Amino acid sequence: MPLKHWATQNEAPELSVVRTVRDAVVQDWYLADDPALLRVVWPTGDILSSDAGAAARLDPPVPWVLQVGPGLGVFGPELGLYGPDGREIQGAGWRDYAEVMGGVADYWPGGLRDPEVMQAWEPGDPQPIVPPDPALDTAPLLRLAAMLDPETPATRTLLNLARNVQYKR
Incomplete structure (x- = not known):
């Protein structure tokens, strides 16, 4: 059904x-x-x-x-x-x-x-934190950020994303 x-x-x-x-x-x-x-x-x-x-x-x-x-x-x-x-x-x-x-x-x-x-995890628990995958390659994010003006929101977003992927535990 x-x-x-x-x-x-x-x-x-x-x-x-x-x-x-x-x-x-x-x-x-x-x-x-x-x-x-x-x-x-x-x-x-x-x-x-x-x-x-x-x-x-x-x-x-x-x-x-x-x-x-x-x-x-x-x-x-x-x-x-x-x-x-x-x-x-x-x-x-x-x-x-x-x-x-x-x-x-x-x-x-x-x-x-x-x-x-x-x-x-149990129903009703707060959102769990999942450890990052260390195998994730952040080089493309950093290369793209290097090509942009350092003061743009896009650059800050890319750098923040790379930082979170690499270091967030």
Whole structure:
């Protein structure tokens, strides 16, 4: 059944368990107004290497698996909804997902899906700080800043971005 036909939840769902599978973090949610369990898959690496079917086969069995895609569309992040057999079902939109989640759905951008941070996070916690990726090359940012007038907002923005990427802990 498409997500847009699910009942809107009056209360926020309860996060049951968070675990990692190959290239993904998996969250199991108990929906407040429905005893069903919704499994949400957050790919941490290449979207093509994460497997919603493998998440569907985890215990306990769940009727639905929602996989967050890599892109952002006009109506929010891409979503794929899968049935218990691992087949994709059409009709998954971020707004529908938010309504199923009680009106607000937390979003983990692709570059901030750190499995350790995601496993430690609880609903209602403040926004977590994700350590920077030391492999990120800031040289293009610094080269572009060097080509611009040092007093422009663009230069200050590029330098600040490079500084934050390299040193923010």
